[in-house]
Each structure stands twice: as C-alpha cells, then as structure tokens.
Amino acid sequence: MSRTSPIGAFDSGVGGLSILSEIRRLLPVEDLIYVADSAHCPYGVKPIEDIRQRSLEVTDFLIGLGAKLIVVACNSACVAGLDQVRAKYRQIPIVGVEPAIKPAHNVTRNGKVGVLATNLTLNGERFSILVEKYATGVEVYTQPAPGLVEIVEAGAIETPETEKLLRKYLQPLLEKGIDTLVLGCTHYPFLRPVAQKICGPQVVILDTGLAVAKQTARILKLAELETNRTSAGTEMFYTTGEPNAVRSVISKLWGNSQVQVRKANV
Known part of the structure; x- marks a missing residue:
C-alpha cells in the first residue's frame, strides 16, 4: 500500500457510484476501484449476517487489489457490517456512509x-x-x-x-x-x-455523497496517503454479476460509454 495505490469502494450494486462520482470530482488524480456486488443485490432485504459476510469478502477482494482506503458506499452494508469490517481490517482506513x-x-x-x-x-x-x-x-x-x-x-x-x-x-x-x-x-x-x-x-x-468524499479526502491527508501524481486518475469497475449487463448501467450512470467492467470472483 502506497500513496499511488487506489481508493476502493463497494455497494450491493451500482448505487455507490453516487458516492464514487463525488470522490472523483473532489479527488481527480486518485485511482479508483469499484465493486458492484450485483449477484447479491439488493442487500436491504437480506439477513444481517449475509450482508456482513459479503461486506467482509468484498473488502478482502479490494484489499487484494491493493486498495489504500475502503469506502463502504452502501447504507445497508454499514448498518450490518461496518464495525466488523473496521475490526478485521485495522491496517487500512475504512469510510462508511450514513443518512444526512x-x-x-x-x-x-x-x-x-x-x-x-x-x-x-x-x-x-x-x-x-x-x-x-x-x-x-x-x-x-x-x-x-x-x-x-x-x-x-x-x-x-x-x-x-x-x-x-x-x-x-x-x-x-x-x-x-x-x-x-x-x-x-x-x-x-x-x-x-x-x-x-x-x-x-x-x-x-x-x-451524503459530498460529505463522504470530503471525509475520504480528510482521512487520506491525515494518513499521508494522498497520491503524489498529477495526472488524471483512472477507474476500474468490477461486478459479481454479469459484466455486460452491469456495464450498460454503469456507462449510463457514470456518463461514459467507454467504461470497462470486469468480473469479480468473490
């Protein structure tokens, strides 16, 4: 994990892109990795233990990709498992979301x-x-x-x-x-x-999109993990669902028809 490592974020599906877009606007030179856990969406109707387990597994996947900070960009995941994610991954900053x-x-x-x-x-x-x-x-x-x-x-x-x-x-x-x-x-x-x-x-x-983005920036600065590059940051999108189907929705919501979505085997 270094300054040039990416920020990781996840949600039960594409909803967390509302958070990620604010992070991108505030932190244009940071690299971003996003996981849409589409195969298990929506989280809000599932047992808490299941959501907690998915949150831990997806966080582990993002850390495996080198993420220097994790944004749990899902209210339901924060309700079910934010404390457990923070307890397990004490070595990395974890940012959650909550209603405004x-x-x-x-x-x-x-x-x-x-x-x-x-x-x-x-x-x-x-x-x-x-x-x-x-x-x-x-x-x-x-x-x-x-x-x-x-x-x-x-x-x-x-x-x-x-x-x-x-x-x-x-x-x-x-x-x-x-x-x-x-x-x-x-x-x-x-x-x-x-x-x-x-x-x-x-x-x-x-x-809460802008507030979460500001908190992400603040924690990166405190942890001395802000990137030292000056070129525009990149985005990598993953899904546990069907990549082509998810790509069409992410393209629409992200406003970029050229996005690539990879399969996350997690």
Whole structure:
C-alpha cells in the first residue's frame, strides 16, 4: 500500500457510484476501484449476517487489489457490517456512509424532515442513534422504499413507472409537510430529478455523497496517503454479476460509454 495505490469502494450494486462520482470530482488524480456486488443485490432485504459476510469478502477482494482506503458506499452494508469490517481490517482506513440527518437538522425551516431508505437502515441502531443525537427539536418521518434499488439497477431512472412508485413513497411524507428530504440509500440520488419534480422546489433534497468524499479526502491527508501524481486518475469497475449487463448501467450512470467492467470472483 502506497500513496499511488487506489481508493476502493463497494455497494450491493451500482448505487455507490453516487458516492464514487463525488470522490472523483473532489479527488481527480486518485485511482479508483469499484465493486458492484450485483449477484447479491439488493442487500436491504437480506439477513444481517449475509450482508456482513459479503461486506467482509468484498473488502478482502479490494484489499487484494491493493486498495489504500475502503469506502463502504452502501447504507445497508454499514448498518450490518461496518464495525466488523473496521475490526478485521485495522491496517487500512475504512469510510462508511450514513443518512444526512445532521445536515437536514441544519437545513430544515419548519422542523419536518422526511427520510427515504431501506427497512434495514431505518430499523438499525445506527439510524436511531443519528436521530437521537442530531434531530433534537425536529420531527423525522421515515418511509421505506422497496423496489427503488431495483429500478436504479435496471437503469430505468426516468420512466412513468418509476415516477409512480416514487410518488407513492413520497406522498405520505409530503402530507406531513416536510420541507427537507433525506435520501438514505446510495442508489436514491440517481432518482433525485424525479423526486424533485414530485416534491417541488420548496423541498430541499439531501444525500451524503459530498460529505463522504470530503471525509475520504480528510482521512487520506491525515494518513499521508494522498497520491503524489498529477495526472488524471483512472477507474476500474468490477461486478459479481454479469459484466455486460452491469456495464450498460454503469456507462449510463457514470456518463461514459467507454467504461470497462470486469468480473469479480468473490
């Protein structure tokens, strides 16, 4: 592991690209490796032990590729296994993600915040602690959203069916009068344009992509692991699923039709 080693990141599928894109914008000269664990997607409906095991196995794969820092770019994986990943791989910095409750507390004007996430995230202890710690004086309304991850995995972002399902989940939150919406799953930022259309301009929509990118940069600096190269960084994409199918979706979400996706046997 050296300064020129890559940053590794993973998610149950392509959702973590919402985090990776912010890392790329903030750290343009760092090399990036991303694993979409598509063969086991979505994580949010699986037993915690299974998600924890996948998180450990994929982290091991990324370390095997020489990653100098790992971003667990999946809320469900963080709920299920972030502590275990950090405990096992003490020699390498591990960055997790969490719903943007603290920023929402600072942004809301009327004290009503909605959170869209998986059941696993909403029912987890980490989420309860976040709300207790940062949402004092704020009403937090939660809404599980089954099916949205699968929509993003299929690349079906702006379709009538997507808008219909998203409206079904957002309507109860809008009826509560929320003025701030937290996207509590890394897949959901890709649905932001549709969500904003449904919510209207008066609702502020938050995700954690930029915050995670800033934390990644901060930890690299503290650990003296920032690359010392000046040329543009590269990206390598892997999937445990079918590479050609995943490549078509990653190409769309990453905005580059030339991306290559390799098979990850993990």
